[in-house]
Amino acid sequence: MRKMLAAVSRVLAGAAQKPASRVLVASRNFANDATFEIKKCDLHRLEEGPPVTTVLTREDGLKYYRMMQTVRRMELKADQLYKQKIIRGFCHLCDGQEACCVGLEAGINPTDHLITAYRAHGFTFTRGLSVREILAELTGRRGGCAKGKGGSMHMYAKNFYGGNGIVGAQGQIFEAYNMAALWKLPCIFICENNRYGMGTSVERAAASTDYYKRGDFIPGLRVDGMDILCVREATRFAAAYCRSGKGPILMELQTYRYHGHSMSDPGVSYRTREEIQEVRSKSDPIMLLKDRMVNSNLASVEELKEIDVEVRKEIEDAAQFATADPEPPLEELGYHIYSSDPPFEVRGANQWIKFKSVS
Amino acid sequence: MAAVSGLVRRPLQQMTVRDAINQGMDEELERDEKVFLLGEEVAQYDGAYKVSRGLWKKYGDKRIIDTPISEMGFAGIAVGAAMAGLRPICEFMTFNFSMQAIDQVINSAAKTYYMSGGLQPVPIVFRGPNGASAGVAAQHSQCFAAWYGHCPGLKVVSPWNSEDAKGLIKSAIRDNNPVVVLENELMYGVPFEFPAEAQSKDFLVPIGKAKVERQGTHITVVSHSRPVGHCLEAATVLSKEGIECEVINMRTIRPMDIDTIEASVMKTNHLITVEGGWPQFGVGAEICARIMEGISEKLVLEYSQAVIIMYLNIHWIKRSETRDGQVTWFNLPCVQLPGCSCCSSHWC
Numbered sequence: 001m002r003k004m005l006a007a008v009s010r011v012l013a014g015a016a017q018k019p020a021s022r023v024l025v026a027s028r029n030f031a032n033d034a035t036f037e038i039k040k041c042d043l044h045r046l047e048e049g050p051p052v053t054t055v056l057t058r059e060d061g062l063k064y065y066r067m068m069q070t071v072r073r074m075e076l077k078a079d080q081l082y083k084q085k086i087i088r089g090f091c092h093l094c095d096g097q098e099a100c101c102v103g104l105e106a107g108i109n110p111t112d113h114l115i116t117a118y119r120a121h122g123f124t125f126t127r128g129l130s131v132r133e134i135l136a137e138l139t140g141r142r143g144g145c146a147k148g149k150g151g152s153m154h155m156y157a158k159n160f161y162g163g164n165g166i167v168g169a170q171g172q173i174f175e176a177y178n179m180a181a182l183w184k185l186p187c188i189f190i191c192e193n194n195r196y197g198m199g200t201s202v203e204r205a206a207a208s209t210d211y212y213k214r215g216d217f218i219p220g221l222r223v224d225g226m227d228i229l230c231v232r233e234a235t236r237f238a239a240a241y242c243r244s245g246k247g248p249i250l251m252e253l254q255t256y257r258y259h260g261h262s263m264s265d266p267g268v269s270y271r272t273r274e275e276i277q278e279v280r281s282k283s284d285p286i287m288l289l290k291d292r293m294v295n296s297n298l299a300s301v302e303e304l305k306e307i308d309v310e311v312r313k314e315i316e317d318a319a320q321f322a323t324a325d326p327e328p329p330l331e332e333l334g335y336h337i338y339s340s341d342p343p344f345e346v347r348g349a350n351q352w353i354k355f356k357s358v359s
Numbered sequence: 360m361a362a363v364s365g366l367v368r369r370p371l372q373q374m375t376v377r378d379a380i381n382q383g384m385d386e387e388l389e390r391d392e393k394v395f396l397l398g399e400e401v402a403q404y405d406g407a408y409k410v411s412r413g414l415w416k417k418y419g420d421k422r423i424i425d426t427p428i429s430e431m432g433f434a435g436i437a438v439g440a441a442m443a444g445l446r447p448i449c450e451f452m453t454f455n456f457s458m459q460a461i462d463q464v465i466n467s468a469a470k471t472y473y474m475s476g477g478l479q480p481v482p483i484v485f486r487g488p489n490g491a492s493a494g495v496a497a498q499h500s501q502c503f504a505a506w507y508g509h510c511p512g513l514k515v516v517s518p519w520n521s522e523d524a525k526g527l528i529k530s531a532i533r534d535n536n537p538v539v540v541l542e543n544e545l546m547y548g549v550p551f552e553f554p555a556e557a558q559s560k561d562f563l564v565p566i567g568k569a570k571v572e573r574q575g576t577h578i579t580v581v582s583h584s585r586p587v588g589h590c591l592e593a594a595t596v597l598s599k600e601g602i603e604c605e606v607i608n609m610r611t612i613r614p615m616d617i618d619t620i621e622a623s624v625m626k627t628n629h630l631i632t633v634e635g636g637w638p639q640f641g642v643g644a645e646i647c648a649r650i651m652e653g654i655s656e657k658l659v660l661e662y663s664q665a666v667i668i669m670y671l672n673i674h675w676i677k678r679s680e681t682r683d684g685q686v687t688w689f690n691l692p693c694v695q696l697p698g699c700s701c702c703s704s705h706w707c
Contacts, residue, residue: 145478146474149476150476154474161439161442166462178432179429179432179433336477339477339535
């Protein structure tokens with residue numbers, strides 16, 4: 001019966017009648033949800049941690065799959081555009097780390113506030129901006145989310161404070177830990193541990209690589225950052241901890257980036273291609289979710305492939321826009337220096353060149 | 360004459376700069392519950408220099424917050440709070456310590472509105488004493504007017520007297536941009552006459568406008584912060600020799616009110632800039648550059664000689680004060696000024 005259904009659906013799909021194939025696919029009974037075992041988190045100063053099993057609904061599964069695939073494709077498209085020199089400047093890609101941004105968003109509310117460092121494209125998307133706005137910002141066009149003036153590391157959205165280019169202050173983080181704990185601020189400190197700080201492995205940079213313990217008096221969790229369900233459960237746990245008024249908590253997500261640190265780093269001088277390949281074949285977050293969903297009858301391979309096709313198209317359209325959209329006009333070079341001020345003049349490269357500045 | 364004027368005049372209120380800043384912050388804390396103050400010793404100690412005296416008692420832990428000694432950390436926390444919609448006043452015990460946090464001031468605060476294409480304003484005030492104090496040596500005496508004044512996206516103000524101090528801190532708090540308020544420790548205890556309008560809860564000194572403290576015709580003297588007082592004293596001394604100085608109190612470093620300075624130089628043809636910072640790449644250097652650019656269009660047409668004398672670092676002015684407060688002025692090194700009408704041998 002199944003084989004016949006599959007054959008019929010193939011024929012009908014060939015006729016490019018989407019609704020028909022959908023009807024056929026929908027008539028096949030999918031499970032509404034499934035329960036999965038997830039890896040236990042390592043705990044620091046915590047009696048108990050997140051649960052080791054979780055329920056994934058079909059709806060959520062499809063949503064997460066689509067989001068992760070979108071981030072993946074968007075990053076790969078950015079890679080392509082960068083190599084074509086349509087994107088310039090800095091470009092730090094997060095492919096491989098999709099489970100982190102999507103899983104995190106799944107565990108918090110849209111009203112929560114999020115801030116991150118320069119590897120920000122994934123978070124910009126999960127916090128609500130469209131691929132179109134993101135790619136157009138990368139290509140520096142006026143349709144970009146920061147009107148082309150921020151670029152890769154300076155994208156902002158509601159309750160999302162970027163995208164920040166200046167990082168790397170170990171001292172600062174400890175100052176922040178101290179004050180957060182002192183004042184019991186409801187803050188989750190997250191370390192996406194992708195094993196390398198630029199080109200330096202964590203073993204060569206950190207006296208202790210147990211980052212989840214380095215909050216000292218702040219409790220911590222070490223989480224499998226390649227498993228979106230693990231990230232989601234850990235985030236839910238951490239968020240509940242903070243919301244209960246107990247103060248800050250730390251989360252270390254063990255993850256991996258396929259690309260180098262940025263587009264100017266090939267990413268193979270400090271690690272082997274074999275290592276990258278191994279992670280890709282054994283721990284890829286999208287593959288892991290897909291296998292889980294297909295094996296538990298939450299979705300079919302065809303359905304997920306359909307999502308792939310849709311995502312690909314969305315990215316293509318966005319890339320077209322990002323390439324064709326004009327750059328912000330030169331007259332706006334001086335805009336947005338001050339907020340809420342009347343317009344004023346800004347001196348240009350010499351005293352006879354003046355730019356108008358509007359808030 | 361003195362007796363008559365004494366009968367007619369009512370005594371004006373005297374207010375120290377410290378109390379003026381305190382009053383300004385108090386009024387703004389009362390007016391808007393989003394305003395809060397954080398910094399080292401601001402709460403229970405009443406402020407390292409007692410500028411925030413009484414505020415913690417009045418407003419409590421949530422509005423007046425003592426921080427640990429971690430400038431980078433608490434400046435970052437303040438910037439984050441501003442981004443999320445609060446209106447923090449971040450105090451640096453002196454601006455020398457702001458160097459620890461300067462990345463947060465410049466990169467996280469000043470540049471963000473621009474780099475977000477106008478999406479993310481940062482309504483924060485960074486305030487504290489700036490410049491030289493009494494014998495505290497090099498590391499604790501730097502003037503940061505030129506460094507912060509260099510950066511677009513920041514507003515930088517430098518009050519001299521009580522009126523400036525109250526009006527500017529209130530304007531800074533109400534401004535939706537990051538504002539650096541450069542106070543001066545030695546001025547905190549100095550009382551000034553406080554005009555009636557300054558006593559109002561809505562008294563504001565506009566940011567970006569200089570004030571002519573003393574009208575004059577022979578020479579323009581431009582300054583900011585404590586040196587404004589020295590310039591007025593110098594003007595009094597020179598007045599006895601028949602030289603009338605026009606003393607301009609910049610009040611704002613950025614955006615600089617060059618129009619007021621230019622109008623004055625057009626009138627007097629002579630300019631001296633006086634500051635507490637180092638000469639190279641300083642505030643005076645910027646004023647000279649702008650006057651020269653402006654002059655090249657205006658004064659060349661109208662006057663045969665437009666002269667910038669030189670600008671002086673405060674340490675070059677020889678002012679001697681004995682322990683009992685007696686002040687002597689020494690003449691500065693000679694400068695031969697073409698077209699100068701008074702004399703040919705000493706500075707005028």
